Amino acid sequence: MDFLVFQYPMITLQACLDGILLGVLFALIAYGMALQWGVMNIINIAQGDLVILGGYIAYFMYLYGIHPAWGVIVAPVIMYFVGIAIYKLVINKVVDRDLFISILATFGISILFMQLMNFAFGADVVLANSGYGTTMLFDNNVVLPNSKIFSAFISIVFAICLVIYMKKSKLGRAIRATAQNARAAKILGVDTEKVYAATFGINAALCGVAGALISITFTIHPYMGLPYTIRSFMIVIVAGLGNLPGVAMSGMGLGVFEEFADYILGTEFRIGSVFLLLVLILVYRRFKLSRKREYLK
């Protein structure tokens, strides 16, 4: 145990800021998950692998001399079509089956993606350098890499765009209608098949953005997707489906929680503490739910 973090206010501030910047990025991935979970009732285990694939797109742009930040524009476009393709090939066959089938199917996609990426891109750990430099605050006591600030900013921009799109556009309304009641939407003339495909595509595109940002801020590797799936799953569980401010808040909360767990318990307990939190929240939710039921009786 290390309580250094509470003795120096600057470290506390640093941990909070690091956590928030990280959390915003998680929230973006989680929002994609929440969207398709809500609309199609599918938990996408391959979420993290889509993120990594997006990262590779930015990385290859970087390799060919294009600044990886452009990956934020290119990756989602490519990933949108990858998403549509996955939907047409696999997801549309499991979309109205039970949750277990969809988990199995996406688990399979996840393994396939990992192996394919490993085969195509090699097993080396890679990253794209943005050359953005660093922002120093409070007499150099708090350092924020500009690449992290950039990713947080881009994540927020994409999240806002998406919210507006969902509210105002025709497809957005169709998506929301399908999420509320697919059958009713179908009766009223919404082409739910198209809505599902678009939703999965949008989710993949969001993963693409996040992946491009991750290649700039962290590292990518074919087998690194799972932690992102787990974190987004966790954020969605905490926030609930279709609750965007909730997703943003729980994303940032998780980021800060992770950073503090890292400082206090040590880096080795970082991921473990996320799992522990997940269990606690599930137990708490169940507890709350059971009380509600009693009340109803």
Next chain:
Amino acid sequence: MRLNKIILSFVSALVILFSTSVASFAKVVGDKIILGAAISLTGKYSSNGVHTQNGYNMAVDRINSMGGVKVGGKTYKFDIIYYDDESNPKRAAQLAERLISQDGVEFMLGPYSSGLTKAIAPVTEKYGVPMVEANGASRSLFTKGYKYLFAVLAPANLYLDVAIETAVELNGGKPVRIAQAFEQDAFSQDVRLGILDAAERTGSKIIIDDKLPKELNDMAATLVKVKQMKPDVLVVSGHTKGALTAIRQIAEMKVDVPMLAMTHCDAAKLSKQHGKNSQYALCASQWHKSLTYKDDFFKDGMTYAADFEKEFGYDPPYQSAESSAALLVFKDAFERANSFDQKKVRDALAATNMQTFYGNIKFAPGGQNVDKPMVLFQVMCDASGKCENKVVAPLKWASAKLIHPIPKWSER
């Protein structure tokens, strides 16, 4: 019912036929000595698995073309049966079992990584199959009392203790303050044990001792602590991911530390991926092409590197060099044993005392090579931003002088 019986007897006949024919598959067929190897050709170790395979193949071709192995007045050639272990320890153990009991291999070459070697060693030990491995450095491999395991490389605990000793020396013999962050895997934890030993020996104090998770992507927390506590040395080991993450975040967070020592710099292609940001990092390596060891087959490191590049199109990492050395060791042992008896070959291996382009090789009773020190190189960049790894320790092979302390970020 009758049909069932027919099928059953047919299958059992096949089984009997197969099990008897296995015996005729021997390790030495005609003029060929067949070695077996399970290597990671797919999965997360595939890049290093391929380096290992290239190293083996290069040595096989070289030895065969230069007269092969002479045993009992007859000349033999090497041949290797490869299987892909998919970077999976369970699969590696199965494949070792298969190589030995089905393919009849009586001599094995090691896989890539300590983890996979650990999975295979009990199998080769059980069957009394001598295995020369080149890519498993974990100390725990050499404390189990294995009799048939020989490693041409120095054990993991020796990777970075030179760095600590150098730091103490540069500090005027006074103890230093060490910050360390290690991934939680067998190899990195062994490197950590080596640092703990070196710290105790020199009276140095470890002020930060972090363990990095396997999913490591972010070590900002450790680096913030480093910034506050200002240690004299920062040691990081977490395979390629650890090296890349550390350099990226140290540069981004402008962490000033007088000495930065790490592992896996060349595997991570640090100087290529990070350019000038990786400058001054000290890296432990089993081998460097500029070392002056010599042998009859590859001449020296420089020639090896040039030949390797001609054949495979890239500069050989140390994983390839040590793999090639494993074949040289086998050749030497076969000739001294003058027999293919596993016990005799094993004893000859244990008595190995030779020099290869890769380094001197002499095995301790545990099987590790005790005659080859680790080298430390430092990433050095010129004004145009081109970076190179230059050996700085041990002094005997140093091609450049260690730059210490590392200049502050504000002065770069």
